[in-house]
Amino acid sequence: MQSNLPLKGKTILLTGTSKTTTIVDNITALGGHAIIAPLIETCERMDSNDAERLHCVNQFDWIIFTSQNAVDAFASKMQRHQFSAENFRGKIASIGTKTTSALEKLGFQVSFxxxxxxADIFVKEFPSIAGNLPSCLFIRxxxxxxxxxxxxxxxLKEWTVYETIERHDQTSVIINCIHHNQDVTVIFASPSAVDVYARxxxxxxxxxxxxxxxxxHITEAALEQYGATVNIMPSVYTMQAVIEEIMKVGDKS
Incomplete structure (x- = not known):
């Protein structure tokens, strides 16, 4: 295998939302073949009270985001109702580099x-820096x-800003890919995608x-509940870390 093309001969199936397409160029540059087959999509949940709820966000000491999808839906509401990051006084807590990057692009500064x-590590580490009985809003x-x-x-108060929709139109694409390629890795980033794939x-x-x-590890546990063997699960929970791990493994026999 050529060292400068560590993914040569490997097919990588991306099952998350279409937002995962940003990794495709990287896979291709490394010699791999990326196939985008989203098994879930997200859409903003819109409500006539959105503007009022945006105003109410300022009542909270902390605003918590655990996914880029939540940031994107929140950003859509901000844009629609002419809010900017400067309109919010609460501190920001975020899970993940993609989530944090999306928040920073909106002008927010992530404090934790x-x-x-x-999420289970978040609940262990957040209380020690959150302050005494903080008021918190989870954008979910x-x-x-x-x-x-x-x-x-x-x-913890919650505001549901987006919905996850299952997609069943990619089934034949995925099955054909598996049948016609010898070294296929399927990447899962959420239990929701695992559920669709299983069925x-x-x-x-x-x-x-x-x-x-x-x-x-939440996605890993969902896969194992279906009896799947998880071959790759990096300690850093990012798509890039998964690609780096795939580069290290041999061919799928």
């Missing part, structure tokens, strides 16, 4: 990010688990037909 990009998606609400030792794809080809990569 956990050492591991996961409809499928967000109750980890923050159950795990934090103070009251639509694994039920036909099984879990052993490809190498399985997971971003985050």
């Amino acid at each position: 990010m956990p050492s591991v990009f996961s 998606g409809e499928k967000a688990k109750s980890t923050l609400k159950d795990g934090l030792p103070f009251v 639509d794809v694994a039920s036909h080809v099984g879990w052993q037909a490809t190498r399985i990569a997971a971003i985050g």
